[in-house]
Amino acid sequence: MTDAETVQRIRDRVRNSMGTARSELETLVAFRSVADPRQYPVEECVEAARWVRDAFAEAGIEQVDLVETVDGSHAVIGHTPAPPGAPTVLLYSHYDIQPPGDESKWESPPFVLTERDGRWYGRGAADCKGNIVMHLLALRALLADGALPVGVRVVVEGSEEMGGEGLEHLVAARPDLFTADLIVVGDCGNAEVGQPTLTTTLRGTANVVVHLETLAGPVHSGMYGGGAPDALAALVRLLGTLRDDDGNTVVDGLDATATWDGVPYPEERFRSDAGVLAGVSLPTSATVADAVWARPALTVLGIDAPPVVGSAAAIVPRASARLNLRVPPGVDALTAQDALVAHLEAHVPWGAHLRIEREVVGEPFRAAADGPGYAALRAALETAYGRDVGSAGQGGSIPLCTALQRAVPGAEIALLGVEEPRCVIHAPNESVDPSEIENLAVAEALVMRSLGFG
Numbered sequence: 001m002t003d004a005e006t007v008q009r010i011r012d013r014v015r016n017s018m019g020t021a022r023s024e025l026e027t028l029v030a031f032r033s034v035a036d037p038r039q040y041p042v043e044e045c046v047e048a049a050r051w052v053r054d055a056f057a058e059a060g061i062e063q064v065d066l067v068e069t070v071d072g073s074h075a076v077i078g079h080t081p082a083p084p085g086a087p088t089v090l091l092y093s094h095y096d097i098q099p100p101g102d103e104s105k106w107e108s109p110p111f112v113l114t115e116r117d118g119r120w121y122g123r124g125a126a127d128c129k130g131n132i133v134m135h136l137l138a139l140r141a142l143l144a145d146g147a148l149p150v151g152v153r154v155v156v157e158g159s160e161e162m163g164g165e166g167l168e169h170l171v172a173a174r175p176d177l178f179t180a181d182l183i184v185v186g187d188c189g190n191a192e193v194g195q196p197t198l199t200t201t202l203r204g205t206a207n208v209v210v211h212l213e214t215l216a217g218p219v220h221s222g223m224y225g226g227g228a229p230d231a232l233a234a235l236v237r238l239l240g241t242l243r244d245d246d247g248n249t250v251v252d253g254l255d256a257t258a259t260w261d262g263v264p265y266p267e268e269r270f271r272s273d274a275g276v277l278a279g280v281s282l283p284t285s286a287t288v289a290d291a292v293w294a295r296p297a298l299t300v301l302g303i304d305a306p307p308v309v310g311s312a313a314a315i316v317p318r319a320s321a322r323l324n325l326r327v328p329p330g331v332d333a334l335t336a337q338d339a340l341v342a343h344l345e346a347h348v349p350w351g352a353h354l355r356i357e358r359e360v361v362g363e364p365f366r367a368a369a370d371g372p373g374y375a376a377l378r379a380a381l382e383t384a385y386g387r388d389v390g391s392a393g394q395g396g397s398i399p400l401c402t403a404l405q406r407a408v409p410g411a412e413i414a415l416l417g418v419e420e421p422r423c424v425i426h427a428p429n430e431s432v433d434p435s436e437i438e439n440l441a442v443a444e445a446l447v448m449r450s451l452g453f454g
Contacts, residue, residue: 002446007383010449013141014441021133021437022120026113027051028095028129029122035073035096035159042072045158048095049074052132052156059139061154069166073158077177082151086452087181087373089150090411091138091444092400093131094157094187097124098426105428119422119431126423126432131186132156134418137441142448149452153180157400160187165360168403175407182373182412182451183404184444189419191263191392193433196381196443198374199415200262201293201393202401204327204364206337207301209357210344212238215317224315232305232316234352239321241347242298247283248291249298251325252346253339256296258328260289263390273421293393296336297326326395333361362399365413373412376450377443381416384443416440 031048034040049066053076057064064078073096082088100110100123108114110123124130135154142148155178157167171178188199214229244250265288276282284291291297304320306312327336341356348354367374369391378389394415401413418436419425 002383002450006449007446010141010445011442013144014137014438014445017137017140018434018438021137022113022434024055024136025120025125025129025133028132029113029124030111031095032111033096033124033158034099035162035164036099039099045096046074049076049156049158052076052095053078055136056139056154056156059136060143060148061139061152064154067170069159069164070169071159071164071166073164073166075158075167075170076154076156078152078154080148080152083147083149083452086150088153088179089448089451090153090155090178090180090183091135092155092157092183092185092187093135094128094160095132096158096161097127097129098161101428107429110428119433121429121431123430125430126189126419127425127430128160128187128417128419130418130432130437134437134441134444135186137437138444138448141441141445148448150448151180152448153178160400167400171400171403171407178404178408180408180411182377182414183408184377185398185401185413185415186417187398187419188394188415188417189423190436191265191390191420192269193420193422193436194385194387194439196385196387196389196439197263197392197416198369198377198381198389199394200367200369200391201329202365202398202415203293203297203329203393203395204331204333204336204399204402205362205397206325206327206333206340207323207359208325208337208340208344209320209322209359210235210238211318211320211355211357212348213318213353214350215315217317218312218314221313221315228315229350229352230315231352232319234349235303235319235321237349238344238347239300241343243283246285247281248285249296251296251298251336251339252343254296254336255331258290258294258330260287260294260393262289262293263392265289265292265392269421289393292395294328296328296331297395299324299326326397327364329364329366331364333363337361362397363402365398365401365405367413367415371412373451374414377414377447380443380446380450383446384439
């Protein structure tokens with residue numbers, strides 16, 4: 001690997017730059033870069049994209065451009081060619097963010113980076129602007145020694161959180177922009193602070209929206225209750241067929257017996273990470289790791305029904321639900337969606353009129369983790385953290401990984417990042433531990449140096 005003196009030099013450079021990193025993350029968090037013009041002005045995303053472009057240009061990337069994709073978002077695409085005989089590393093992240101939600105639930109303003117108890121709070125601080133800062137720190141640590149030792153491609157997406165397909169279309173149309181030997185996807189995280197972890201699997205998605213109708217219109221519950229079919233009750237009954245008595249997801253024809261063979265996910269830590277209330281059991285008869293990384297999982301994302309306040313004494317004639325089916329590696333997402341649709345059609349109660357809308361599927365992903373890039377990355381992470389590297393799955397989806405696997409079949413794809421469980425990404429009071437930014441920046445600089453100098 002790299003000699004101790006070089007490691008310390010890189011460590012010192014990154015550590016001495018953490019003040020700059022905080023200032024840059026503060027600037028990034030201030031951009032309300034939600035890729036949804038119904039919620040925030042488009043200009044917020046455009047300004048964030050321009051800032052990212054300029055920052056990577058300053059960090060040594062020779063050609064950096066904004067590329068407008070088919071969904072209207074702007075991707076930051078950059079490239080510094082490799083020195084003769086050296087490989088190319090692609091660094092990925094995204095600058096768009098989840099909406100803050102109910103801002104009254106935040107202890108500090110979501111778009112103002114705020115330090116509390118050693119952590120930096122703000123929407124996007126971890127997901128995924130902290131990873132952008134991590135990439136910048138690593139590049140600058142290398143640039144201080146002169147030219148970059150490897151070719152570097154930079155890809156920073158602008159619509160990942162809203163499920164935009166702009167970058168996936170760009171990958172398919174222009175695979176030459178993504179050609180690399182090692183692709184580092186900075187949009188995951190460690191099992192816990194200080195425990196280096198590579199994510200090796202991602203679940204895919206196969207969502208549907210279910211609509212049930214039972215009556216021409218609402219009727220009085222006193223006059224017709226007990227005889228008239230209630231669409232909301234029918235929906236509840238239909239959704240109930242998707243769980244067994246232990247709470248496991250059950251979809252006819254879809255295997256739900258796979259097991260996870262990587263690092264475990266202790267139940268007590270999961271309960272703490274997920275905020276499970278005292279006395280509430282987990283809806284699975286399997287281990288936590290099996291349930292969240294290796295098996296399908298069905299979540300009811302939303303229901304259209306009359307609200308409690310203002311509801312009338314009437315039988316509901318129609319009801320709808322949006323269902324999120326997470327698909328484990330080894331299962332084709334469209335096949336899983338077909339199974340879900342067939343299950344719903346087979347179990348609809350009382351002959352209710354059923355209509356199903358299919359959403360675009362996202363395929364699951366499994367990394368090939370036995371190549372030279374992975375070996376160098378594991379060694380770099382162990383050096384940066386002083387601990388062995390673990391492997392974990394992620395219940396979430398990053399459809400881009402599958403697109404990259406198809407477009408650049410010779411590349412190794414590694415997933416890491418600053419998003420450990422205490423970050424509570426997508427929730428109020430999202431935060432990042434700055435030590436994760438520092439350690440990962442050191443590791444990323446070390447792996448690029450190792451690959452460049454052999």
